[in-house]
Amino acid sequence: MKILGIESSCDETAVAVVEDGRKLLSNVIQTQIDIHSQYGGVVPEVAARSHIEVINPVINQALRDADCTWDDIDAIAVTYAPGLIGSLLVGTLAARTLALIHNKPLYPIHHVEAHVYANFIIEKMESQPNNLLPSERGKTIIGAGEHGKGGRAIGGLRDLVLPSSQPQFPMLALIVSGGHSQLVLFQDHGNYELLGQTQDDAVGEAFDKVAKIIGLPYPGGPSVAKAALAGDPHKYKLPKAKLTNPYDFSFSGLKTALLRAVQHETGNDYTFPSHDLPALLSDVQRNDFAASFQQTAVETLVDKAEKAFKDYSPASVVIAGGVAANQELRRQLQERLPLNIEYAPMQLCTDNGAMIAALGYFYAQKKDPVSPFDLEVVPSLSMTKTAWA
Ligand code: KG4
Ligand code: ZN
Numbered sequence: 001m002k003i004l005g006i007e008s009s010c011d012e013t014a015v016a017v018v019e020d021g022r023k024l025l026s027n028v029i030q031t032q033i034d035i036h037s038q039y040g041g042v043v044p045e046v047a048a049r050s051h052i053e054v055i056n057p058v059i060n061q062a063l064r065d066a067d068c069t070w071d072d073i074d075a076i077a078v079t080y081a082p083g084l085i086g087s088l089l090v091g092t093l094a095a096r097t098l099a100l101i102h103n104k105p106l107y108p109i110h111h112v113e114a115h116v117y118a119n120f121i122i123e124k125m126e127s128q129p130n131n132l133l134p135s136e137r138g139k140t141i142i143g144a145g146e147h148g149k150g151g152r153a154i155g156g157l158r159d160l161v162l163p164s165s166q167p168q169f170p171m172l173a174l175i176v177s178g179g180h181s182q183l184v185l186f187q188d189h190g191n192y193e194l195l196g197q198t199q200d201d202a203v204g205e206a207f208d209k210v211a212k213i214i215g216l217p218y219p220g221g222p223s224v225a226k227a228a229l230a231g232d233p234h235k236y237k238l239p240k241a242k243l244t245n246p247y248d249f250s251f252s253g254l255k256t257a258l259l260r261a262v263q264h265e266t267g268n269d270y271t272f273p274s275h276d277l278p279a280l281l282s283d284v285q286r287n288d289f290a291a292s293f294q295q296t297a298v299e300t301l302v303d304k305a306e307k308a309f310k311d312y313s314p315a316s317v318v319i320a321g322g323v324a325a326n327q328e329l330r331r332q333l334q335e336r337l338p339l340n341i342e343y344a345p346m347q348l349c350t351d352n353g354a355m356i357a358a359l360g361y362f363y364a365q366k367k368d369p370v371s372p373f374d375l376e377v378v379p380s381l382s383m384t385k386t387a388w389a
Contacts, residue, residue: 001074001364004062004098005357008051008091009083009111010178011035011042015058016353017066017073021361022166023123024157026065027347027354030054037218041208048086055094062353066125070102075369077360080108081378082179088377096372105369107360111351112180112383115320116173117359118348120166124157163342168315174305175383176329177321178204178219181249181301182383183308189362190388195308196247203297204323206251213259214289215278224290225326231284231291236261238296240303247304251297258293265289294328302332309337317341324349363388 002025007014011032017025032050036042063069078095080088099106171186181204182197201209204221211220216227238257241250263272266280281289309317317337323329325346334341348354367388 001361002066002068002072003075003077003107003357003360003364004059004073005109005353005355005360006055006059006076006078006091006095007111007114007351007353007356008055008087008094009079009081010087010351011047011050012351013051013054013058013091014351014353014356015062016357017062017068018121018354018357018361021117021120021358023125024121024160024162024354025068025125026062027157027160027352028058028062028065029347029352030058033219040212040218042084044084044086047084048090051087051090055090059094059098070098070104073102073104075105075107075360075364077107077109077356077363078375079111079114079356080375081110081381083111083377083379085377085379088379092375092377096375099372105364106372106375107363107367108370108375109356109359109363110381110383111356112175112177112182112321114355114359115175115177115324115349116184116186116318116355117362118320118344118352118355119163119318119342120358120362121344121348121354122162122164122166124160124162160345160347162345165342167318170312170314172305172308172312172314172317174301174317174319174324174333175321176203176301176319176323178202178208178221180321180383181251181323183247183304184383185308185312185314190366192384194384195312196245196249196304198249198251199243200250200252201255203249203251203301204321206255206297207294207323209255210258210290210293213255213262213274213277214281214286216286216290219322221323221326224294225328227287227290228294228328229291231287231289233291233295235288236265236292238292240296240300246307249300249304251300254293254296254300258289262289294326298326298329298332301329302336305333306336319343320349322350 013030183195186192208220216223
């Protein structure tokens with residue numbers, strides 16, 4: 001069963017074709033990072049307009065890369081929740097229209113749940129040439145747009161290193177993104193229990209905010225991780241939150257502690273405005289703060305994953321969401337858990353259409369499609385509300 005997956009919940013317009021929830025046939029991601037970085041974060045109205053500009057070319061390229069016409073596609077899966085309302089509307093409208101025109105079943109997919117399913121993609125179409133030559137990576141190839149700034153398209157399967165087998169149930173999932181931090185225990189597809197979640201900031205959000213405080217570019221996760229490589233992770237001692245539910249997270253206190261440490265290090269008190277701090281930091285200090293923050297955040301995630309592993313003895317552990325791209329998280333998790341963890345490639349950890357198409361397949365085994373006339377977006381929807389067994 002070949003499913004075309006459409007993702008547009010935030011600042012990536014992404015479409016992929018996946019066969020049987022496991023084989024990647026194409027993966028096109030048009031990121032708007034270049035557009036939003038000048039504002040230091042995603043501007044919802046700009047994101048929605050940008051999706052409109054590129055959604056059709058991205059869909060067409062995903063079909064072309066997969067060597068498919070609409071006749072080859074068995075169903076469409078689309079993110080309907082959660083996310084920015086304007087962004088979600090663009091993807092779902094495209095999906096609803098295409099489902100009607102081409103008479104395809106339509107499956108509504110929860111974005112956070114889908115992140116976990118990036119780990120189920122273990123094969124790729126080998127014959128597919130990279131749709132981007134190495135020399136073209138990072139250039140605008142689709143829909144430069146009327147702003148002339150465009151976005152960047154990333155795609156191509158040649159460099160993707162995929163896990164060798166699909167995760168087994170029970171499966172412990174650590175979901176860590178810009179909007180979510182949660183530990184979830186899956187007994188089966190659509191049958192899962194939320195063990196714990198963040199009580200305030202998501203961990204990716206904390207990475208993004210800390211990057212701002214120490215003067216690193218948006219998006220904060222990758223730039224903090226890069227600076228941390230050159231820093232001392234034990235230079236600044238930062239606190240870990242203690243919570244009643246041992247699986248819950250809290251990252252807001254860590255972020256504030258880092259702000260206070262930067263103010264203190266630069267000889268200021270807590271009233272000193274954070275936006276004036278980056279100019280006062282040396283590169284050495286910046287790197288040490290990045291490394292110390294990353295160390296504490298990652299250790300917190302791994303502490304809780306390790307506890308859940310001991311308590312529930314899952315057959316497999318997966319990490320999902322943008323922060324799962326973090327190398328230090330992968331390293332520490334592997335070091336502390338007594339099983340071999342296979343990680344999804346970076347391109348499938350941050351937002352993509354492949355994870356939507358992969359989950360679409362498993363969802364379609366158990367659930368009926370929705371009517372293209374009825375599908376509505378839900379900007380804010382807890383993952384547990386969709387448990388579909
Ligand atoms: O899953 P995602 O692409 O979008 C959401 O659904 O939120 O996650 C984006 C988040 C951002 O907060 C970004 O800073 C973070 O993932 N991120 C990282 C890394 N790459 C992306 N955080 C830490 N280390 C990274 N290498
Ligand atoms: Zn995401």
